[in-house]
Amino acid sequence: MATNHQALWFPPLEECPERTALIDGETEVSYREVCTYSERLRGGLLNGEASLDGERVAFLYPASIEYVGLFIAVIAAGGLAVPLSVHAAPAELHHCLDTAGCRRLILADELRSDALDVVCADLSINLLSANELPHIAPAPPTLADDQRALMVFTSGTTGKPKGVVHTLASLRAQITSLIGAWGWSADDRIPLFLPLHHVHGIVNVLCCALWSGAAVSLFRRFDAQTIGHQVADGQFNVFMAVPTIYVKLIAYLDTLPAEDRGAITQGFRSMRLNVSGSAACPVSVFERWQELTHQPLLERYGMTELGMALSNPYRGERRPGHVGQPLPGVVIKRVDEAGNDITDSDVPGELAVKSSTSFYEYWERPDATEEAFDDGWFLTGDIAVIDDGYYRILGRASIDIIKSGGYKLSALEIEAALLEHPSISEVAVIGVPDNEWGEVVAAAVVANRDFDADAVSQWCVDKLSIYKVPRLWQITDALPRNAMGKVTKPDLRSWF
Numbered sequence: 001m002a003t004n005h006q007a008l009w010f011p012p013l014e015e016c017p018e019r020t021a022l023i024d025g026e027t028e029v030s031y032r033e034v035c036t037y038s039e040r041l042r043g044g045l046l047n048g049e050a051s052l053d054g055e056r057v058a059f060l061y062p063a064s065i066e067y068v069g070l071f072i073a074v075i076a077a078g079g080l081a082v083p084l085s086v087h088a089a090p091a092e093l094h095h096c097l098d099t100a101g102c103r104r105l106i107l108a109d110e111l112r113s114d115a116l117d118v119v120c121a122d123l124s125i126n127l128l129s130a131n132e133l134p135h136i137a138p139a140p141p142t143l144a145d146d147q148r149a150l151m152v153f154t155s156g157t158t159g160k161p162k163g164v165v166h167t168l169a170s171l172r173a174q175i176t177s178l179i180g181a182w183g184w185s186a187d188d189r190i191p192l193f194l195p196l197h198h199v200h201g202i203v204n205v206l207c208c209a210l211w212s213g214a215a216v217s218l219f220r221r222f223d224a225q226t227i228g229h230q231v232a233d234g235q236f237n238v239f240m241a242v243p244t245i246y247v248k249l250i251a252y253l254d255t256l257p258a259e260d261r262g263a264i265t266q267g268f269r270s271m272r273l274n275v276s277g278s279a280a281c282p283v284s285v286f287e288r289w290q291e292l293t294h295q296p297l298l299e300r301y302g303m304t305e306l307g308m309a310l311s312n313p314y315r316g317e318r319r320p321g322h323v324g325q326p327l328p329g330v331v332i333k334r335v336d337e338a339g340n341d342i343t344d345s346d347v348p349g350e351l352a353v354k355s356s357t358s359f360y361e362y363w364e365r366p367d368a369t370e371e372a373f374d375d376g377w378f379l380t381g382d383i384a385v386i387d388d389g390y391y392r393i394l395g396r397a398s399i400d401i402i403k404s405g406g407y408k409l410s411a412l413e414i415e416a417a418l419l420e421h422p423s424i425s426e427v428a429v430i431g432v433p434d435n436e437w438g439e440v441v442a443a444a445v446v447a448n449r450d451f452d453a454d455a456v457s458q459w460c461v462d463k464l465s466i467y468k469v470p471r472l473w474q475i476t477d478a479l480p481r482n483a484m485g486k487v488t489k490p491d492l493r494s495w496f
């Protein structure tokens, strides 16, 4: 199916062009303005060509009209949008830009740096800001459902992040599924403070809201005080965050005098929906949040490769510690290590998923793409049981995947970076349970006398995002290994 319509991205354009789409500080931007702006960017990107023909266009913007305009424009121009992390280290940006084979990186002036200039010079990438794109009216877009539309980088068990490619169809399936399941409407108002290089922020918040004609308030980062203030003002009726953010909000509320706390909790209480996801929400957090705000958090489970797969009901019992049932269009089974189906709901099994929201491929990694599926079932690596029809995630099959602050991290990627440090000869990284972050990164190292944890952490900053840098260190003479010489990582847990 093909459509010649940019309204694909903005169904509300015809219905409510004057409604507010984005709120950025004092500035309010209507749907008409977003569309006019993205059309201008589309013309500039195309520069007289009919289509970008799948060009991977990387962009580096915080939550802003520029980000939204580029996201829409790249896809509508027939390109593949590659939104990158504004907090990424230069080496990580090098990896993403190189993997995606980008020829241009469009970025905010304030994010330009010498280090980025070096990265882009090395990869012969043209750096420019959205404002520098030429003003040229574009031809009408021709969008195909099977067009590759979005590339998001995600960590796996095999080292550096892979580019997960979604088509227009899988992106649209994600958006429409959630709009139906969670009752989105044009009356909704949501704050967006999540990073915009992951599905949670991009799809669940930004795309669902814009597709519904709702208003999105943009924040450069999460700050409990700023958000709390606006919540108390009654600015929002929907709230979506990772568990760490609910933990931070609870801690912040605990510091406030009763009156201020009451105003914020009342703001949350009057919302229609509070969602938690990207990592397990501890039952204690669910309960404390409900005590404070009377909101039963709607916990859902998703993955970059799948969008959202399981969700507690919007109407009906939301069960703490559980991620609900498959969303419409999602088929789930559980398998054992040999790939056999598990039918007994009490027996733990790996979630295997088939869904119209599923990704198309890992970019230029046919081997990894093939390995990710078994007979058409995507193997998630997450282990679950089913309690009375509600799925409960027990953990992950691999100890090498860490979830910290909602970010999925690869222990192997962190180990590889640390091994480049001259004082470290051996290293093993694991995630250690933590009340605030879910898990924190911990590293056991065999190191020489020069090793200084603070200095190594500082040195990491060029190589790793801040959330990947180990918080806990153990220096040892030898790592525990099995007869094959492989580090027995579970043994490390008791070290921290």
Ligand code: MCA
Binding pocket: 193, 194, 195, 198, 199, 200, 201, 221, 222, 242, 244, 245, 277, 278, 279, 301, 302, 303, 304, 307, 404, 405, 406, 407, 408, 437, 439, 440, 441, 466, 467, 468, 471
């Ligand atoms: C930051 N810090 C950390 C970590 N991150 N310490 C331990 N572990 C961490 N992971 C430290 C910093 O070094 C700093 O320390 C202090 O915390 C504040 O740092 P800052 O970067 O300002 O942190 P923050 O703004 O408070 O960030 C917390 C956050 C952020 C808002 C929860 O981590 C976040 O946005 N997470 C969401 C990630 C996300 O959207 N994931 C979705 C992917 P110091 O003060 O000492 O300098 S999953 C997905 O998309 C799937 C589809 C799904 O299911 O949703």
Ligand code: AMP
Binding pocket: 154, 155, 199, 276, 277, 278, 279, 280, 281, 299, 300, 301, 302, 303, 304, 305, 323, 380, 382, 393, 396, 403, 406, 407, 408
């Ligand atoms: P990502 O690849 O960054 O999208 O992270 C996906 C992973 O996050 C999943 O494979 C799970 O391990 C984890 N995850 C997401 N939501 C939940 C949840 N509600 N409970 C437990 N784990 C979750």
